[in-house]
Amino acid sequence: xxxxxxxxxxxxxxxxxxxxxxxxxxxxxxxxxxxxxxxxxxxxxxxxxxxxxxxxxxxxxxxxxxxxxxxxxxxxxxxxxxxxxxxxxxxxxxxxxxxxxxxxxxxxxxxxxxxxxxxxxxxxxxxxxxxxxxxxxxxxxxxxxxxxxxxxxxxxxxxxxxxxxxxxxxxxxxxxxxxxxxxxxxxxxxxxxxxxxxxxxxxxxxxxxxxxxxxxxxxxxxxxxxxxxxxxxxxxxxxxxxxxxxxxxxxxxxxxxxxxxxxx
Amino acid sequence: xxxxxxxxxxxxxxxxxxxxxxxxxxxxxxxxxxxxxxxxxxxxxxxxxxxxxxxxxxxxxxxxxxxxxxxxxxxxxxxxxxxxxxxxxxxxxxxxxxxxxxxxxxxxxxxxxxxxxxxxxxxxxxxxxxxxxxxxxxxxxxxxxxxxxxxxxxxxxxxxxxxxxxxxxxxxxxxxxxxxxxxxxxxxxxxxxxxxxxxxxxxxxxxxxxxxxxxxxxxxxxxxxxxxxxxxxxxxxxxxxxxxxxxxxxxxxxxxxxxxxxxxxxxxxxxxxxxxxxxxxxxxxxxxxxxxxx
Numbered sequence: 064x065x066x067x068x069x070x071x072x073x074x075x076x077x078x079x080x081x082x083x084x085x086x087x088x089x090x091x092x093x094x095x096x097x098x099x100x101x102x103x104x105x106x107x108x109x110x111x112x113x114x115x116x117x118x119x120x121x122x123x124x125x126x127x128x129x130x131x132x133x134x135x136x137x138x139x140x141x142x143x144x145x146x147x148x149x150x151x152x153x154x155x156x157x158x159x160x161x162x163x164x165x166x167x168x169x170x171x172x173x174x175x176x177x178x179x180x181x182x183x184x185x186x187x188x189x190x191x192x193x194x195x196x197x198x199x200x201x202x203x204x205x206x207x208x209x210x211x212x213x214x215x216x217x218x219x220x221x222x223x224x225x226x227x228x229x230x231x232x233x234x235x236x237x238x239x240x241x242x243x244x245x246x247x248x249x250x251x252x253x254x255x256x257x258x259x260x261x262x263x264x265x266x267x268x269x270x271x272x273x274x275x276x277x278x279x280x281x282x283x284x285x286x287x288x289x290x291x292x293x294x295x296x297x298x299x300x301x302x303x304x305x306x307x308x309x310x311x312x313x314x315x316x317x318x319x320x321x322x323x324x325x326x327x
Numbered sequence: 328x329x330x331x332x333x334x335x336x337x338x339x340x341x342x343x344x345x346x347x348x349x350x351x352x353x354x355x356x357x358x359x360x361x362x363x364x365x366x367x368x369x370x371x372x373x374x375x376x377x378x379x380x381x382x383x384x385x386x387x388x389x390x391x392x393x394x395x396x397x398x399x400x401x402x403x404x405x406x407x408x409x410x411x412x413x414x415x416x417x418x419x420x421x422x423x424x425x426x427x428x429x430x431x432x433x434x435x436x437x438x439x440x441x442x443x444x445x446x447x448x449x450x451x452x453x454x455x456x457x458x459x460x461x462x463x464x465x466x467x468x469x470x471x472x473x474x475x476x477x478x479x480x481x482x483x484x485x486x487x488x489x490x491x492x493x494x495x496x497x498x499x500x501x502x503x504x505x506x507x508x509x510x511x512x513x514x515x516x517x518x519x520x521x522x523x524x525x526x527x528x529x530x531x532x533x534x535x536x537x538x539x540x541x542x543x544x545x546x547x548x549x550x551x552x553x554x555x556x557x558x559x560x561x562x563x564x565x566x567x568x569x570x571x572x573x574x575x576x577x578x579x580x581x582x583x584x585x586x587x588x589x590x591x592x593x594x595x596x597x598x599x600x601x602x603x604x605x606x607x608x609x610x611x612x613x614x615x616x617x618x619x620x621x
Contacts, residue, residue, distance in 0.1 A: 124505045145507045152505045163374060163498050164553045173495050177506030183491035209553035229506065 075138055077102050077233050077264035078123065082132035085118050092118040096132070096289045100264050100281070102232070105255055107275035107295070108268045110285040111308055116268040119285070120235050123266075124150055136233060144233075148177045151231030153222045155238045161211050167221050168206040171196055174228035196227035200254060216247030223254060234258065234265045240274050252278050272304070345578045354464045357475055358570035358588060361531045362540065364479045366566025367486055368524050369545030370559050371517060375497040378542045379429060380414070383436035384518070385525040385537035387413030389443025392459060392529070397450050403474050403526045410522025411515075413439050440534075462533030462585040464574070471530055478527045482520050493517060494555055531570070532585035540566065543592040550596075550603040565595050 076099055083096040093115040100106055110116050121127045122134060125141040136144035144150055151174070174196070175189040185193075197203040200220040210218060219239065226234050240248055255265055255278065269275060275282055276299060283292040284307040291303045345351040372381050388406035395405025413435055421431045447456050455463070467475075486493065495503045496513045504510045521541070528537035548561035573588030580587070601608050 124501075126504060145505070148506055150505060152501055154499065154501060158501070160374075160498065164549065164555050164558050165494075165498060166554065169555065173499070173502060174506075176491065176495060176503075176508070182488065211553065225502070 075102060076100065076135070077137060078266070079135040079138075080119075080122075080132065083119075083122060083129050083134065084131040085115075085122055085127055085129050087127075091287065093122070093129075093285075094288050096285065098283060098289060098292060100266070102262045102264055103259050104280045105259050105265045105267065105278060106281040106283060107279035108266055108283050108285065109270065109272065109275055109307060111270065114286045114307075115288075116285065117237070120152065120237070120266075120268060123233070123235060124152060148229050149231055150233045150235065151226035151229045153219075153226055153234060153236045153239065156215060156218065156242060158237070159210075159218070159222075161218070163210065165210055166206065167197070167202055167208050167210060167213070167217075167224075168193060170210060170221050171206075171224045171228050174225035174231075177229065192228045192230070193224075196224040199227055199257070200224045214247075215242060216244065216250065219243065219247065219251060220254070223251070227258075232263055234263055236265065236267045238269055238271075239267060240269065240271055248274075272299075275299070341575070341579065345575060350465050350467075351574070351578060353467055353472065354584065355571055355574050357467055357472055358464050358531045358574050358584075359567050360479050361475060361527045362544075362566040362570030362588075363563050364482050365524050365528050365537075365540035366544040366563040367559055368482065368520060369541050369543065369566070370548065370555075370562050371486070371493055371497055371545075372521070372541050373545035373549055374494075375517070377517075377521070378538065379432055380417075380518075381521060381525070381541040382538040383417065383432045384410045384413060384521050385528065385534055385541070386436045387439035388522065388525050388529065389440050389459065389534060390446050391443075392526075393443055393446040393450055393454060396454050397446075401474055403478055403523065406526040406529070407519070407522050409439060410525055411519060414518045414522075458533070459529065460533050460535050461583065462529065462531050462536070464531045464584050467530060475527050475530055478523045482523050482527070485516060485520050489513070489516065490559075532588055536585050536589045539589040539592055543589070543596050544569070547592075547596045547599045550599040550606045553605070566592070569595060 078098060078100040080096060080098040083093055083098075084091070085093040096115070096119065098119075108116050108119065118127065122129055123136065123141070125145050134141050137147070137149055139147065139149070171193045172185060172189065175185060175192060176183050179185065179189060194203065197206055200223055202217060202220055202224060205213070205217065210221060213221065223234075239251060243251070258265055259280075267275070267279065276295060279295050281293060282295045282298045284290045284298060284303055286307055286309070290306055291298045345355075372378060388410045391405035391407070391409030391412075392402045393405075394409075395402040398405075417428075417431050417435045420426065420435065421428050424431075426434075444456075447454055447459075457463075458466070492503070492508055492513060495508065496510055496517070500510050503513075524541065525534075525537050528540045532540060544562040544566035545558070547565050548558045551561050552558050569591040570588050573591045574584055576582075576591070577584040577587040599607065604610060
């Protein structure tokens, strides 16, 4: 399939964060965190609750201003990257009101809002981008469906399509495998690999270790700061994981994961 | 055949006779307009989950109305200031204390409302408290109609121009913010529009029942459709219909206008609740939810 969109600067660094410090009213959420991700990689962001995963996401989206350190996205400042529609956030299933009266098409079109005029009237190019994104995730036939009538996996794909329609080069995914069955997981993993081949960089926030090992090229372990970061095979050592999870035995790696239990 | 003729003439009388009174024509027009405006806004209120906020703001405008009357200012101005002020107070107290939000809302709006009651009783003026509390659309003055027109114009303009952004703001504020939409601005715009609509609604049904205008049409429409645009149209339609029908019923039964308007709204909601094709209690076909293969 011909690539509909061409992402700019495929050979450059997508995310450069150096010496990042974020605090909320004096409470340190993240200190001296550094990270470099090139174009076209899938990176797992692993840490406990409250380890700073969502703070890092917020910093990358420009929701919080670091008290120290710098972030460049595609070589631009966060504000410029935002104007470029470079960063897309794919929400957790729990974060979405599934009974909201919108169709699949409407949701994916929301990815185009940032590129539209103030009235958000779609042009032909916007419609083409939405159509293309829906084809990519194989949901074109369901475009008229209200999101409330979709299965969990279809809903996940809808939000991935929104990121594609946005032409984001950096995708931030929040616990994408929560409550997903094995088949959907496989579909999503395939999509992630395709996105990587597009030159997109995917950062997956999760505490589900088995998925990270299965298909993340890189992994970042965080607990208020970046503890370790690099190739998954090198970073995923019992010692590092014990450090990340505050000394918990790393048998989580082989034990059953919560999402598999959920999907039954 | 003659009974049919009789029925149609009596129906015609039922519709036409009230129109021979100037105050009835004004009441019908104003309540239809306010109904339409509040109906449009009610979609955002129900989807954003701001029903309680609507109740709070509508009560909190009371002291503003009294102060504006006392100072000879347009009372929409006073109401607006106090409406937005109450929201700011709610936000501030929630942020700076450990008290939960619904408690703060209940606490702030009753405080404002109580202040309003005290001010009314202490102000030597011709403010009729019952008109503010329960509405007085039959006795609405030309100046009040002009104010209502301006308010409606502003509210409709804001809601139409920003309807996509506001929908996204209700649905997924994180995404909205990440693509560069100023969600803080939208938040306060929606609250401002809410304050203004509360003033408009106050004219028709009064402070106590304004929240019905701001919630019920949206809830009714929400049961009838899965598309946002259709929901806004249905909400406006049901709201305008309720206003008009309510004013007529109030005329012919010689009963409270605001009560009739809101009762018709509630009746329409109950009809939707029972018979909505997809989401009603007696729905005709089962939900397709999760029945389809992935």
